[in-house]
């Protein structure tokens with residue numbers, strides 16, 4: 001059977017793999033995107049109803065990909081301020097778009113809405129072959145390239161593939177990552193996250209909340225005019241109990257825990273969905289002809305909404321390194337090329353992993369001296385604008401060397417929201 005030749009094979013066409021394919025075809029690469037779950041399936045695990053708080057730089061990247069322009073104003077709600085509070089210590093800090101001189105700190109968008117736009121961009125482009133539902137088998141890493149078979153999960157004929165580079169983007173539990181001997185440091189969190197949407201009796205005005213409780217952080221992200229996406233992280237016993245509550249009892253519980261700062265919770269919209277949470281981090285994420293990206297490379301706690309944002313900046317940087325190397329006539333699967341990418345991005349991956357895990361450890365800790373220290377920390381942050389700017393620059397992806405796609409908004413990429 002004839003082997004189909006590509007520049008890159010991407011294993012995993014979720015949020016990160018599909019975004020990477022979109023960037024690469026814009027740079028003129030030929031890509032095979034191999035995804036196990038059919039995109040038409042309601043079980044597509046990456047393009048689901050989870051709310052993603054996107055940073056300013058992610059918004060710029062997605063606008064440059066022409067992915068953003070198809071989202072309605074309800075689908076992408078601006079986040080203009082974030083109130084951070086701690087139940088036990090009583091401290092509070094407000095971070096606003098004005099603190100960094102932007103019109104928004106970021107946006108709240110459902111993963112499903114971005115996924116639909118990514119798919120639309122990919123399906124209309126002949127430089128990418130979407131191989132789904134398929135899985136890579138017989139992967140061989142050779143000196144000159146990568147060989148693999150895209151096996152059809154519906155019993156059709158498999159496709160032999162070859163490429164210069166294999167990208168592993170198939171999520172936290174990637175079997176291919178293990179098979180190719182990448183060893184992440186992985187620790188499952190006890191906490192799990194409950195995600196849902198609620199309607200309130202007043203407009204949200206772009207306000208988001210991160211409220212730390214003993215059981216875990218409770219985040220409310222503005223959605224549309226008078227709704228919020230809720231990401232409620234809790235210890236298993238607490239979560240199991242909350243899941244037993246009827247829809248109206250659930251709203252009462254949420255109100256009791258959160259208070260009335262966002263108004264009265266009137267209605268629970270859609271279903272409550274639960275996600276297991278893991279901390280997983282690869283120190284080295286490149287080998288000759290192989291790169292690991294997205295959740296397969298770093299999976300972080302959703303507390304500060306960093307996972308996809310980090311993955312997006314990583315792949316924008318990867319695609320830039322590959323484009324520049326190819327333009328110089330270099331082999332994109334060469335370890336020297338890939339090491340450039342690793343050197344560029346490893347520090348930020350370490351920072352985000354450390355920062356998100358640190359927040360969980362500090363705010364879940366009941367050590368008596370830590371409670372006033374947390375209070376003091378939040379109040380000091382409130383009083384010190386340079387400290388706020390430092391924190392926001394890092395969490396909004398505006399610190400250090402940025403990929404071109406995150407900094408230069410192209411003229412034809414449409415107006416910002």
Ligand SMILES: Cc1cc2nc3c(=O)[nH]c(=O)nc-3n(C[C@H](O)[C@H](O)[C@H](O)COP(=O)(O)OP(=O)(O)OC[C@H]3O[C@@H](n4cnc5c(N)ncnc54)[C@H](O)[C@@H]3O)c2cc1C
Pocket residue numbers: 011012013014015016017034035036037044045046047050051052053054134135136169170171172174175176193195231275293294295296302304305306307308309310311
């Ligand atoms: C509750 C919650 C809230 C979150 N909130 C935020 C937020 O506010 N902001 C933010 O930036 N991030 C957030 N995240 C993190 C974000 O969802 C992830 O970082 C992002 O989805 C990672 O995308 P990915 O494509 O790397 O992995 P995944 O989303 O796991 O996608 C992997 C894809 O690979 C496919 N696949 C699996 N195995 C194979 C295989 N063998 N071959 C081929 N394909 C395969 C899967 O079907 C899937 O489509 C949140 C996460 C959770 C759980």
